[in-house]
Amino acid sequence: MKIKIGVFFGGNSVEHEVSIITALQAIENIDRNKYDIIPIYITKENKMYCGNFIGDITQYKNIENLLHISSQVTLAQRDNKVILLKCNKKFYESSVYDYIDIAFPIVHGTNVEDGTLQGYLKMFNIPYVGSDVISSACGMDKYVCKCLLKDNDIPVLDCKCFTLKDYNENLENIINTVEKEFPYPVIVKPVNLGSSVGIQIAKNQEELNDAIEDAFTYSKKILIEKAIKNLREINCSVVGDYEFAEASECEEPIKTDEILSFNDKYISGGKKFGGNKSMNAGVLKLPADISLDVKQTIQELSVKTFKVLGCSGVIRIDFMIDQDTNLIYVNEVNTIPGSLSFHLWKATNLKYAELLDKLIDLSLKRNREDKNITYSFDSNILSGYSLNGLKGTKGTKM
Numbered sequence: 001m002k003i004k005i006g007v008f009f010g011g012n013s014v015e016h017e018v019s020i021i022t023a024l025q026a027i028e029n030i031d032r033n034k035y036d037i038i039p040i041y042i043t044k045e046n047k048m049y050c051g052n053f054i055g056d057i058t059q060y061k062n063i064e065n066l067l068h069i070s071s072q073v074t075l076a077q078r079d080n081k082v083i084l085l086k087c088n089k090k091f092y093e094s095s096v097y098d099y100i101d102i103a104f105p106i107v108h109g110t111n112v113e114d115g116t117l118q119g120y121l122k123m124f125n126i127p128y129v130g131s132d133v134i135s136s137a138c139g140m141d142k143y144v145c146k147c148l149l150k151d152n153d154i155p156v157l158d159c160k161c162f163t164l165k166d167y168n169e170n171l172e173n174i175i176n177t178v179e180k181e182f183p184y185p186v187i188v189k190p191v192n193l194g195s196s197v198g199i200q201i202a203k204n205q206e207e208l209n210d211a212i213e214d215a216f217t218y219s220k221k222i223l224i225e226k227a228i229k230n231l232r233e234i235n236c237s238v239v240g241d242y243e244f245a246e247a248s249e250c251e252e253p254i255k256t257d258e259i260l261s262f263n264d265k266y267i268s269g270g271k272k273f274g275g276n277k278s279m280n281a282g283v284l285k286l287p288a289d290i291s292l293d294v295k296q297t298i299q300e301l302s303v304k305t306f307k308v309l310g311c312s313g314v315i316r317i318d319f320m321i322d323q324d325t326n327l328i329y330v331n332e333v334n335t336i337p338g339s340l341s342f343h344l345w346k347a348t349n350l351k352y353a354e355l356l357d358k359l360i361d362l363s364l365k366r367n368r369e370d371k372n373i374t375y376s377f378d379s380n381i382l383s384g385y386s387l388n389g390l391k392g393t394k395g396t397k398m
Contacts, residue, residue, distance in 0.1 A: 002036045005360070006084070006100035008117060010042035013109030014197045014218065017060075022339055023106035024057050029342075029352040035360070038084070038098055040073070041066075042112070048073050050084055050097050073097050075124055082126045102363060103128040106336060110192050110219075113336050114140035127367035129359045130313035131335045138309050139335040142191045143223050145309070152308045154301060155329050157320075159225035161191065167216050175208060178224050185227040188212055190219030201227050230323040233331070234288050236298050237341040238306040239314045239355065241362050245306050247299035249347035252288035286347055294321070297328060305330055312366060313359045316341045 007030075009023030010016055020041075027037050039055040042048050043063075051070030053059045059066045072087040084097040103121045105128060107113050115137035121128040131139065138144050143161045150156050160181055162174050178186060188211035190198040198218035200211035208224075215222040233255070237248040288295070302317045316337035320329045340359075342352040350358075 002034060004036045004038060004099060004101045005030065005104050006038045006040050006102070007104045007106055008040045008042060009106045011107050011112035011117070012044050012046050013107070013112050014193060015108035016044055018338055019106060019108045020057070020060055022108065024055060025339055026106055026356060027055055030356050031353050038100055043067070071097055077124055082124045100126070102126065102360060104360070105130055106340070108336060108338065110140070114192060127363045129363040131311045131315065135310045135312070136335050139311065139315070139333040140192050142189060142332055143221070145333055148308060149305060149330055154305055154308065155327065157225045157329050159223045161221060161223045164216055164220040167212065171209070171212065174212060175205060178208065179205070182226040185229070186224050187227040188215045188222060188224050190215045191221045191223050192219055228320055228322045232321040232323055234290065234298055234319045234321060235316055236302040236319065237314060237316045237337065237344040238302050238311070239345070239358060240306065241312045241366065242307065242310065245303050247302045248341065248344035249286065250288040250290060250295050250298055251344060252285040254283045254285065286343065294328070301328070301330060305333060309333065311335060313362055314340055314355065
C-alpha cells in the first residue's frame with residue numbers, strides 16, 4: 001500500500017499565490033509509484049479544501065467556483081490515523097474524505113511558514129516535512145534570526161528593530177534613532193515577510209518616513225539596517241537535518257532595480273511555470289559567477305546557519321556581498337523556499353523527484369526519533385487539588 005501524503009498550500013499570507021505554484025510543481029514531481037498525493041488547499045481565510053480539481057492550476061483562475069465544487073475539510077484523529085473530516089457533508093455522504101500518513105507543508109510567509117501550520121500538524125503527531133515549529137518561527141522573524149546568527153559568529157548586518165507601538169507613539173524618535181545609527185541609504189523591512197514584499201530603500205528622511213509607513217502595513221514589527229551600496233546577492237540551498245546537511249550550488253539573482261523585487265522573482269518576462277521550471281529560473285545566473293573561495297565560504301556559512309537554527313528538510317539562505325569591502329553577510333533564511341529551490345539541486349545532479357523523496361524520508365526519520373522522547377510523566381498532582389477549598393465541582397457555580 002502506498003504512503004498517503006497530504007500536501008498543504010495557500011494560507012493567509014501575502015505569498016499565497018506563490019505557495020500554490022510551488023506546491024503544484026512539487027505534486028507534479030512526487031514519485032507516484034511510492035506515494036498517493038492529496039492536495040489540501042488553504043484559503044486566505046484559513047479554511048482547508050480537498051477535491052478532484054484542487055491540484056489543477058487552471059482552476060485557480062476562479063477560486064470561488066473551485067471551492068464550490070470541492071469539500072471543506074479539517075484534520076481529526078480516528079483509530080490512530082489522521083483523517084480529513086468533511087465540514088459540510090451531505091446526509092448521504094461519508095463524513096471522512098480520506099486520511100493522510102505524512103503532511104507536506106508547502107507554504108510561504110506569515111501565518112503558515114512561520115511555525116503556525118507546523119504547530120497545528122504537530123498536535124496530530126503526524127510526520128511533516130521540513131523545519132519544526134521553533135526553527136520555522138526563528139527563520140521567519142528576521143530580527144530573531146539575526147540575533148541567533150550573530151550570537152554564533154555568523155556575519156549579519158547590524159540593525160534596529162521597531163514595533164507598531166513605537167511608530168504610533170513617536171515616529172520622529174524612530175527616524176532620529178536610525179539617522180544616528182546609520183548613514184543613508186537605509187533599507188526598511190517587515191520582520192516576518194518574504195518575497196521582497198514591503199521592503200524599500202530610503203535615501204533621505206522623506207523616503208524613510210514613507211518606507212516605515214509602508215512596512216507597518218504588512219507587519220507589527222520592522223527592522224531597519226544600512227543598505228549596501230555596491231551590493232551583490234547570492235543564494236544557496238541546504239538539505240539535511242541536525243546530523244548531516246549539505247549545501248547546493250550557488251545562484252545569483254538578477255534584479256531590475258536597487259533591490260530584488262517581487263516582480264523580479266515571480267513575474268518578470270511573463271513567465272509560465274511548468275513542473276520542471278523554477279519560478280525564478282529566468283532571472284538568475286546558475287551557477288553564480290563567483291570565485292571558488294567565495295563559493296566555499298557561502299556554502300560553509302549556509303550549512304552553519306542551517307544547523308544553528310535547527311532546520312530540517314530543505315531551506316534557502318540569501319546572502320549579500322559588499323563589493324566595496326568583499327564582506328559576506330547572511331541576509332535572510334527561507335525555511336520553505338519557492339519551488340523548494342529544486343533548480344539549485346538539479347545543478348548538482350539531484351533530480352526534483354529525488355529531492356522530494358529525501359525530504360519525505362527526513363520527516364519520517366524525525367518522527368521516529370520524536371517517539372523515543374518523553375514528553376510527559378505520571379504524577380498525582382491533581383489527586384488532592386481543589387478550587388476555593390472544594391474537592392469537586394458539584395454544585396459549584398461557574
